[in-house]
Amino acid sequence: MREAAFAKQNKDKWLRFENVLRNNMQTNPDELSALYIEITDHLSYARTFYPKSNTLHYLNGLSVLAHQKIYKTKRESRTRFITFFTKEFPLFFSQYHKQLLIAFCTFLLFSIVGAYSAASDGNFVRLILGDGYVNMTLDNIEKGDPMAVYKEMGELNMFLGITINNIQVALYAFVYGLFLSLGTLFILMRNAVMLGSFQYFFHDQGLLWESVRTIWIHGTIEISVIIIAGCAGLVLGNSILFPGTYTRLQSFIRGAKDGLKIMLSTVPFFIIAGFLEGFVTRHTEMPDWLAILIIGGSLYLILYYYIFYPIKLKKRNERIHSI
Numbered sequence: 001m002r003e004a005a006f007a008k009q010n011k012d013k014w015l016r017f018e019n020v021l022r023n024n025m026q027t028n029p030d031e032l033s034a035l036y037i038e039i040t041d042h043l044s045y046a047r048t049f050y051p052k053s054n055t056l057h058y059l060n061g062l063s064v065l066a067h068q069k070i071y072k073t074k075r076e077s078r079t080r081f082i083t084f085f086t087k088e089f090p091l092f093f094s095q096y097h098k099q100l101l102i103a104f105c106t107f108l109l110f111s112i113v114g115a116y117s118a119a120s121d122g123n124f125v126r127l128i129l130g131d132g133y134v135n136m137t138l139d140n141i142e143k144g145d146p147m148a149v150y151k152e153m154g155e156l157n158m159f160l161g162i163t164i165n166n167i168q169v170a171l172y173a174f175v176y177g178l179f180l181s182l183g184t185l186f187i188l189m190r191n192a193v194m195l196g197s198f199q200y201f202f203h204d205q206g207l208l209w210e211s212v213r214t215i216w217i218h219g220t221i222e223i224s225v226i227i228i229a230g231c232a233g234l235v236l237g238n239s240i241l242f243p244g245t246y247t248r249l250q251s252f253i254r255g256a257k258d259g260l261k262i263m264l265s266t267v268p269f270f271i272i273a274g275f276l277e278g279f280v281t282r283h284t285e286m287p288d289w290l291a292i293l294i295i296g297g298s299l300y301l302i303l304y305y306y307i308f309y310p311i312k313l314k315k316r317n318e319r320i321h322s323i
Contacts, residue, residue, distance in 0.1 A: 114128070147284045169187070213292070219273075
């Protein structure tokens with residue numbers, strides 16, 4: 001749709017919304033919220049198809065003007081929590097797939113670097129993982145139970161400890177985005193090198209498959225969500241570096257809010273990963289087919305929720321606005 005036709009089709013709605021905001025007219029909060037959602041949809045559409053246009057500048061200003069008033073008056077629905085995860089967040093996240101790809105590629109690259117370094121230097125694994133962990137694992141291998149580390153703590157204590165630790169790592173990946181995204185990339189790099197050297201260590205012991213079928217039961221979601229937290233950190237850092245049509249302060253506030261939304265979406269997945277590590281991974285006697293089923297199901301869940309479903313909602317939304 002051409003910009004002129006788009007503006008003509010929606011200008012009455014925009015003017016009505018602007019009139020409500022500028023003149024402090026009393027209106028139903030739910031109706032005002034519905035208008036705001038539609039305006040932000042139009043803003044997203046304009047940002048995609050009419051970059052640097054007057055329409056984009058107008059809708060951007062209108063959106064900024066509306067935000068404070070909306071969230072002062074809107075009464076949240078009891079189903080808001082559910083709709084955030086099922087509709088609002090996936091559509092919102094579709095605009096940040098580029099940052100997700102950067103986070104993933106960074107993690108993959110340094111995982112390879114970690115494995116290569118471990119293969120090139122026999123002391124590298126000890127440097128990264130520590131002598132205590134390496135010696136303990138070698139001792140477990142001699143005893144015939146290389147994954148015994150996952151059985152040492154009680155299920156509940158391990159679940160709570162691992163979940164809290166993983167959320168802490170994710171928060172570091174997000175907050176370090178304040179250092180112009182470089183801090184986030186460092187956190188991703190550090191964890192990726194650790195993972196790469198860790199997997200090579202088991203490969204060197206002839207236990208690569210044993211480690212993969214065990215560790216990735218929980219690691220599929222755990223590592224994926226750390227990468228997604230890295231995406232949130234890049235959103236935060238890039239909002240400082242690339243403010244676009246916003247002032248730098250407006251861009252930073254927007255980036256911080258968007259990053260926090262991404263972080264909020266990861267909490268249920270960290271709980272799932274912690275549950276799997278605390279209660280399921282310890283059962284190393286499970287058959288291969290069951291381990292593969294859990295790993296495959298976990299991977300599909302992550303890919304569907306963060307990639308496939310957002311793309312589907314975005315295409316549906318674009319079709320609606322193109323009519």
